[in-house]
Amino acid sequence: MDLTRAELLEAYRKLRRIRSFEDKLGELVVAGKMGGFMHLYAGEEAVAVGVCTQLGDKDTVTSTHRGHGHCIAKGVEIAGMMAELFGRATGVCKGKGGSMHIADIERGMLGANGIVGAGIPLATGAALTARIKRTGGVAVAFFGDGATNQGAFHESLNMAANWKLPALYVIENNGFGEFTPTEFVVPVKDIAVRADSYAMKSLIADGMDFFDVYAKAAEALAYCRSGRGPVLLECKTYRFAGHFVGDTLVYRDKEEAEDWIQNRDPLQNFETQVLEASLVEAEALRRIDLEVQEEIAAAVESAEAAPWPDVAETETDVYVEDGG
Amino acid sequence: MSRKLSLGMAVNEALRIAMETDPDVILMGEDVAGGGDRKGDDVDEMGGVLGTTRGLVKAFPDRVLDTPISEMGILGTAVGAAATGLRPVVELMFIDFLGTCLDPLLNQAAKLRYMFGGNARVPLTVRTVTGAGMQAAAQHSQSLYWITAGIPGLKTVIPSNPADAKGLLLSAIRDDNPVVFCEAKLVLGVSGEVPEGDYEVPIGKAKLVRGGNDVSLIGFGGTLPICLQAAEQLASDGIEADVLDLRSLQPLDEDAILATLTRTGRVVIVDESTPRSSVASDVAALCVDRGFDSLDAPVKRVMAPHSPVPFSRVLEQAFLPSAARVVEAVRSQV
């Protein structure tokens, strides 16, 4: 692993930022301060951060209903995200999008998405743009195991493989689609094998281990950038909370969940590895924890104080007004 | 005998009765079982994302099928099953997801019978949640019933209360045509008296829920409570409103619409959807076309604007029709 100390600390900051952000959202929804459907990413942080730390602004990412982690990992400002989640005029999408539609085009974040699987062809299109405009960029689609049962997944993989597009397809296999265990609806154990049908390269990573995701993503991205075609990367992971805030979790095996949460936490995992290898000191990590906490508290405070959108905004941004 | 149930629980009861009375009825969809009954009794099932189908997999383990997130496959499979002897009820979690699976409805279910010269039946029911009001934003809040209502070969119904929901769903399931059954978010959790036992509410029949001679408020699904609220406000100003619940969008009860129009001479249609090619526009056209001589004022539509559904609470409230806007529309007519 060729990460510098500064890069490791930055990676940790992103992991922590996502975790703390999501924990805060959970509290805010339960307290009735925030509305809408809220799908939290806690537990899966190593996937977004392991991949996105290797991307730049010319690389595009598409995401899902569980999108906050991808946004944060791709560099979207949390103040603007928080304001968006509070439905305020200062939100990254002016309060019009909400949790499932956070986007930041300048940062190459082509949106969370409320339609399962819909981000996959969008990323394929972004890869096509990169190819035709020779930007040198890649496109990364993040999506759940459930999304791989959509036609959009299969159609996209076939097109991308056939056109050798610079696209990385990242499956976040957390074992469930909503409340239904993946094994009830998918006959293969490793979804990565689906790449074989499209003569596409595939890899499997431990999605709870930042370093494994980082290494596999590095290999995949090098492959994509070299023009050899797309890659399917399956990350085995687990969501710590329910499908959405309010999920009673009756369908989930408690012991299994506890095992993932207690023994495989990606933040804990990262910390253990960097401390054992003496790459960073515990104090540096604790300092980051505090800074992130303050940053999030400030984001909440400024969001709550921000103005509501003007109701006239309901009917703006439907069409491009200056380009017709 | 009756007791109070939410609209969702009335739907649950109708599904149970339909499955008890007909072994060909099957239930398919994402999480309709929800992990239930396969790991033993210690793991309970969720019964759909809003809990509407809870308990059914335990009663009918072979006929309640959790599917992958594959709407195109689910709907297409259901059409094929319906055409070959089953009577499937599919849950399309939110009508917005129609975007991923329109073909099985548009080009298959709706057209097989016609294309085959009357030699096919597609007894399919698609239950789906419609509308705004939960801050679920642009891709989980649309009122797209105007699409299915506009496709020849499909029927579309939308109850406004639990009792109608139960009876309409039983009719839909037993209908030999494909029926889209809409559960509007604005009324999904609302409770009301529901008769016990097996009964049907006929598809294609509107219902007059309040009588008055000054103006006709026409609503359906989630807009019915808005009409009733507006009627209350108008009554305190001495304006008595007829309130008509369409219940069925296709077939449309044209006679009931013209009857109320004839009585009052003024019509306000309240529809949660966007205005272009809408049910409200269709009803307005009917009023002008066949009721022109009875009209004393322009027909008004109270609807959403021509825009996607916004997330922010304040914008969503502005987007939705309200009693205040209905009252304002009526005032503009008198």
Ligand SMILES: Cc1ncc(C[n+]2csc(CCOP(=O)(O)OP(=O)(O)O)c2C)c(N)n1
């Ligand atoms: C086309 C479509 N169908 C269904 C849904 C409802 N839905 C939202 S999230 C979800 C489960 C997604 O599972 P997966 O892709 O594995 O992602 P995860 O939630 O596990 O991160 C479902 C069924 C949707 N949003 N879009």
